Each structure stands twice: as structure tokens, then as C-alpha cells.
Amino acid sequence: MALPVADVDAEVLGWVADRADELLASAAVDGAVVLDARRQLAGDSAALLSVLQQLPDAFGSAVAPPRENFASRIELAPGVWSTPEWSGDREMCAHHEGAQLADPPAWLLMALVRPADSGGEVFLADTRKALQELPIELRDDFAADGWLLQRNFRPHLGVGWDEVFGTKDPVRVEELAGQWLVDVEWARDGSLRATSRRPAIVRHPGTGADCWFNQLAFLNHLSIPEPERAVLLDAFGVGGLPLTTLRGDGTAVSADQYDAISRSYLSSQQTVExxxxxxxxxxxxxxxxxxxxxxxxxxxxxxxxxxxASS
Ligand SMILES: [Fe+2]
Structure with a gap:
């Protein structure tokens, strides 16, 4: 099914502010809406970034800065970020903005600043349908206990804890972890384990529909291609990986579960040009x-x- 396209035929911010509720309601039903402002913004990155900065306000909301990042990103303009650094030769499989957070963002704006030479298409999948596609026992398993994101921060390996928490002070890390509902545990060598428990299924605040909302497959080590995955598992074991997801009881996500979750998105997946x-x-x-x-x-x-939670 094609996404709704809204023809923005006036100054962008005022036009959006006049129909903000209608646009958000449409996105809640269809997953997304294309705001077509090519006449005003095509080929003008400075104008695009300026509009993006101000759009949360036009929607009657506030920017939700990315936090607890799993990869570095660049602030292109105040309140506007690049996508997380992710190898161009790997698909970035279905995921959500900030679903690893206790207070994830409700909406995400995306816009092209510079096209790829080839590929790089955005795709979307319907999380109500993904939930229905899952085997019942898998759904029940994750509905009961949620899922865990587990990170082991070691020097010189991936994003450091100082970057994630924005401080080099371990005491401040513990304060922030408390606010963000992340359990932290220091090892003697100064490495840090951080574990977050999050729900796997969330009731949509607008439509009331149950949605499969998590990073279970995306941030699981099974998404890392071989032979890199084997090297990591050899070095650290599942419990010591720099980043992975686990079942709510702390056990590993099985290959069958990983495959079922990955497949669940496919029936509704659509490419957005x-x-x-x-x-x-x-x-x-x-x-x-x-x-x-x-x-x-x-x-x-x-x-x-x-x-x-508050939208
Ligand atoms: Fe993303």
C-alpha cells in the first residue's frame, strides 16, 4: 500500500502547524506520511535543515535528542542528526529510533541531504502486522518478560561509556543510569556492563493497537555477518559481547526466534522513495x-x- 503524500503548497512550518494533528493521526494509521515540500526545499540543504530544526515545534512537540547511542552520529544542525554510522555494505534491518530507551521518541522526521550513488532506500514495516505474524509462543514469551539490551563497554571497542553517558565521571554515570532505568555494573578492570529491560510490545498511544516495538533483532549479535560474529563470540562469549539483546530471563535469543522476528516485518515491508x-x-x-x-x-x-509515554 502506498504511503499518504501531503502536498505542502505553502510555507512549510505554517502549513504543518495548521494541520499537525491531522498529519500525526494519519501517520499513526499508515505508519508514515510523506511531506512533499520539493517546491520549497529541493536542493537547498540549508533551508531543509532550518525547517527540520523547527518542525517539532510546528507539531506542538519538542525534539527528543538521541541518547544511549549504539553508533556515533553527527549533529548536522542544532537538533538535527545524521543516521547512526552503519556500514554502507550492510542492510540496516528494521528498527526504531531509540526503542532501547525507557522514554522512546514518538515520531521521527527523515530527509535526504545527499543521495547515495546506488541503493540506500528507506523501507518501513507495520509493527501491528509484525506482531500478528509472530508465532504465538514467541509473542507470549516476550510479552511476559520484555527484552534486555546488554552492553559491555571495554576501552577501544565500539562506542565508549563516556560517549554514551556524556561524562568521564563514573559517579555521574551511575546517576544517569538511575534516571534512564539502566542497570550498571563495574568490573575490576574498569569495563562497564549496562543492561536495560524494556517491553517488547507497546500499545500505540493514539490508535490503541498493540505494536511489536523493540530492537530485539536489529541489535542482536545474530545480525552481524560471519566471520565477524564468530570472532566476537570466540573472544567474549554471548554474555560478554560489546552489544547484544537477550530474552527477558537473561537467556540468549535463539536462531529460530531471531529468524521469526526478522521474517515478521517482511509481509508489510515497503520501500519509500x-x-x-x-x-x-x-x-x-x-x-x-x-x-x-x-x-x-x-x-x-x-x-x-x-x-x-507523554505524547
Ligand atoms: Fe533509524
């Missing part, structure tokens, strides 16, 4: 998003805004 000057308004709970592999220097700007 995002053109310069168009802005994709994604309902972060109703839709999971991803991108295909690409070549070249693709740049996509993102603005997460609002919070699921």
Missing part, C-alpha cells in the same frame, strides 16, 4: 524503519521528537 525536498514523518511506534545497502556518501538527516 525519498526525494530531495521531501520529509518523511514516521510514527515511531506504528512503523519500524531500515535502509538497504548503499554505495557513495549518503547523508540522511533525522529529528526524533515527542515521547511515547
Amino acid at each position: 525519498l526525494l530531495s525536498g521531501q520529509i518523511l514523518l514516521v510514527d515511531n511506534v506504528a512503523a519500524a524503519h531500515g535502509r538497504t545497502p548503499f554505495t557513495g556518501l549518503r547523508v540522511v538527516a533525522e529529528v526524533p521528537f515527542g515521547h511515547v
Whole structure:
């Protein structure tokens, strides 16, 4: 099914502010809406970034800065970020903005700043349908105990704890972890284990539909291609990996579960052709998003805004 496309035929911010509720309601049902502002913004990165900065306000909400990042990202303009650094030759499989947070953002704006030479298409999947596609026993398992994100921070391996917590002070790390509902545990060698328990299924605040909303497959080590995965498992074991997801009882996600979760997105997955000057308004709970592999220097700007709990 094609996504709704809204033809923005006036100054973008005022036009959005006049129909903000209608646009957000449409995104809740269809997963996303394309705001087509090519006439105003195509080929003008400065104007695009300026509009993106101000759009959360036009929607009557506030920007939700990315936190607890699993990969580095660049702030392209105040309140506007690049997508997380993720190898261009790997698909970024279906995931959500900040679903590892206790207070995930409700919406995400995406816009093309620089196209790839080839590939790099955005795709979306319907999380209500993904939930229905899952085997009942898997759904029940994760409905009961949620899922765990487990990170082991070691020097010089991936994003450091100082970058994630924005401080080099271990006491401040513990304060922030308490606020963010993350359990932290220091090892004698100064490495840090951080574990977050999150629900796997979330009731959409607008539609009331149950949605499969988590990073279970995306951040699981089974998504890492071989032979890199084997090297990591050899070095650290599942419990010591720099980043992985676990079942709510702390046991590993099985290969069958991983495959079933990955497959659950496919029946509703659709590619979105995002053109310069168009802005994709994604309902972060109703839709999971991803991108295909690409070549070249693709740049996509993102603005997460609002919070699921308070939206
Ligand atoms: Fe994303």
C-alpha cells in the first residue's frame, strides 16, 4: 500500500502547524506520511535543515535528542542528526529510533541531504502486522518478560561509556543510569556492563493497537555477518559481547526466534522513495524503519521528537 503524500503548497512550518494533528493521526494509521515540500526545499540543504530544526515545534512537540547511542552520529544542525554510522555494505534491518530507551521518541522526521550513488532506500514495516505474524509462543514469551539490551563497554571497542553517558565521571554515570532505568555494573578492570529491560510490545498511544516495538533483532549479535560474529563470540562469549539483546530471563535469543522476528516485518515491508525536498514523518511506534545497502556518501538527516509515554 502506498504511503499518504501531503502536498505542502505553502510555507512549510505554517502549513504543518495548521494541520499537525491531522498529519500525526494519519501517520499513526499508515505508519508514515510523506511531506512533499520539493517546491520549497529541493536542493537547498540549508533551508531543509532550518525547517527540520523547527518542525517539532510546528507539531506542538519538542525534539527528543538521541541518547544511549549504539553508533556515533553527527549533529548536522542544532537538533538535527545524521543516521547512526552503519556500514554502507550492510542492510540496516528494521528498527526504531531509540526503542532501547525507557522514554522512546514518538515520531521521527527523515530527509535526504545527499543521495547515495546506488541503493540506500528507506523501507518501513507495520509493527501491528509484525506482531500478528509472530508465532504465538514467541509473542507470549516476550510479552511476559520484555527484552534486555546488554552492553559491555571495554576501552577501544565500539562506542565508549563516556560517549554514551556524556561524562568521564563514573559517579555521574551511575546517576544517569538511575534516571534512564539502566542497570550498571563495574568490573575490576574498569569495563562497564549496562543492561536495560524494556517491553517488547507497546500499545500505540493514539490508535490503541498493540505494536511489536523493540530492537530485539536489529541489535542482536545474530545480525552481524560471519566471520565477524564468530570472532566476537570466540573472544567474549554471548554474555560478554560489546552489544547484544537477550530474552527477558537473561537467556540468549535463539536462531529460530531471531529468524521469526526478522521474517515478521517482511509481509508489510515497503520501500519509500525519498526525494530531495521531501520529509518523511514516521510514527515511531506504528512503523519500524531500515535502509538497504548503499554505495557513495549518503547523508540522511533525522529529528526524533515527542515521547511515547507523554505524547
Ligand atoms: Fe533509524
